[in-house]
Amino acid sequence: MALLVQKFGGTSVGDAERMRTVADNVARTVRRGNQVVVVISAMGKETDELLRMAREVSSTHPGREMDMLVTAGERKAMALLCMAIADRGVEAESFTGSQAGFITDTVHTNAKIVDVRPDRIRAALDAGKVAVVGGAQGVSTDQNVTFLGRGGSDTTAVALAHALGADLCELYTDVSGVFTSDPRLVDDARKIDRISFDELLEMTAAGCPKPAMRSVEYARTHGVDLHVRSAFTWEHGTMVSKEADDMEQAIISAVVHDTDEAKVTITGVDDRPGIAGQLFRALADALVNVDMIVQNTSAEGRTDISFTVPHGDAATAQATCEALQRTLGATGVTTDDAIGRVSVVGAGMKTHPGVAATVFETLAANGINIEMISTSAIRISCVVAEAELERAVQLLHTAFALHDGPALVD
């Protein structure tokens, strides 16, 4: 008998038929002798709909009330799923974030988990019941309802699996696992059978949309094994654990991409100590989220500094740089919205310098200009023109022969 936490996202329970299909799966899992805790998101596009109503009713949106509003979506879904499970002869009880013991900080709309005390969940399991928990919600240390933010249901599932000492946390979604690249861009993208936390974390940070990055961080920190899989096909998905197989070899797992950022460049800055510190302190004070940073020094003792920011922060970043332009002795500030980032992710890459060379050679040989580069122990990211991004992804996927699955290199 295993204790499983199963998380179902919004599209997995988008309508009554989907809800019954999920209930079938839960009942089947119980009949096989498992204890099951379900974490559920709001149905379909309900969270978007609630936010639309809030905008329609008011231009003022206090965080406390926004959290009360959006958490109503999960409450409906969890109660309905319990009914559908009961219809299959299996007892089920729903639990709000508060009832499930999720204590959070007081930061509304994006609360962080402080503690998980799942006493009522344990009692329900001990009584032979399925526990259905509303995702992405909790109660703050000052007794108010809090929302963990979009994608927070994945985090709820992982945190609950950890607190309960579950055998496995299954994240059911509308894709059948983690892929070597986006199947919409790359025809022969393949599902990855096993991947390490570190690699998946780099992939989600570099644009892989599911599961939510925060939940992967939580799983990695607490060693919660994940199974990312489909609630539509029910096939075996991708297992995520501390160590993937053959960790000593450089395995290239995936080519991921995103187009969520803009590049800001401040040109002709004096090349003297303290300049970068001044600039990025000012950006931090303006609450701009800076991601990649590249600095190139020219022969004449002047330098260009480029960095990427989310599109939403680009205007603030541009204005902040312009305000500093004279102080820094800079000659100009430009923002480029039409960029994309392609990243190659694989464990053990650092000890295999050939990987980076292959990335740069492949892009150069195909006339794709690399505007920025950043690397980590298991990732190489290149910023290219947005118009070239899709081709870059396809070329790198082919270069590492990922259509045969994760590639051994060197």
Added chain:
Amino acid sequence: MALLVQKFGGTSVGDAERMRTVADNVARTVRRGNQVVVVISAMGKETDELLRMAREVSSTHPGREMDMLVTAGERKAMALLCMAIADRGVEAESFTGSQAGFITDTVHTNAKIVDVRPDRIRAALDAGKVAVVGGAQGVSTDQNVTFLGRGGSDTTAVALAHALGADLCELYTDVSGVFTSDPRLVDDARKIDRISFDELLEMTAAGCPKPAMRSVEYARTHGVDLHVRSAFTWEHGTMVSKEADDMEQAIISAVVHDTDEAKVTITGVDDRPGIAGQLFRALADALVNVDMIVQNTSAEGRTDISFTVPHGDAATAQATCEALQRTLGATGVTTDDAIGRVSVVGAGMKTHPGVAATVFETLAANGINIEMISTSAIRISCVVAEAELERAVQLLHTAFALHDGPALVD
């Protein structure tokens, strides 16, 4: 400075525009120097929609999960109203039934209030804020979310007004007060300015749809003054208090009606002691809600017993009577669905026998047959054929000259 509890029903907050209109009124009331607690129902037809979803997803509807589901409606409404109030520069905080201190018994879908401990509401008021409370909900003594049933928001408002020692409880609805009769049936029905708890209780028991009877009982028991009024016209409505003016005179306040019941008749029963006891014990055991009861003894020592029950209980009542038919020596059991009840309500009626005479004479003079009669200290009800009901209401409204307002008689 007064402390007011204002309750807004579903149609009062049916869409974003209505929500903003209600927020305007709350903000205006605060600016006039009052402390305000708002009790709110789910928006428009949302509760019906949630019940429809439950039927679509499952044929099993555990009470605990139904309550979790339907209370989501009020949560959305209360959060949205707080935002709209904040938009008008007035601070507002929403509270679930649990947060507002509503402790109930453990009877799901129709819970009874055990205690009200509105500490957090008081704290919000002391901090100069408006408190917005989700209607018809609470937390049970075993820590589960409970629903007080349809119309429960009126009860929430009255109970909260009592617990807080409020100066007045205003029940805002889609009608402009309590009327001398249903304006859809009687052209010259007039709004009643003042009425006593007893009279309003009899009226709601006899078919007057608003406010919910249970809330009137609560107000009567605890002496909570009510103001029933419109959230559409905002005009002065009907004040409800312990004693209306001129209580010593027989005032006919209203002619009300309902068509919610069926009449069951068991004929030719032995006229001996214990028969009625046997019959109504069996009906009680079958959970049939019996309302009016009439027994006529014929010359031959046999008797007919008729009683009314809600339409939903009629089939069970018929079957229960049939099962007893032989034991009781009865000759037959019939159910008549096509009946209606017209009731004349007025304080002090008992000491003025002329009122009953006027009722019977008016109906007889117009060829309307009275099938059953029942009376209380302040009400006379007659069951007539459903086809005659509308005419009976109009005739009695005219007979007591209620178009001039509540009538002094004798």
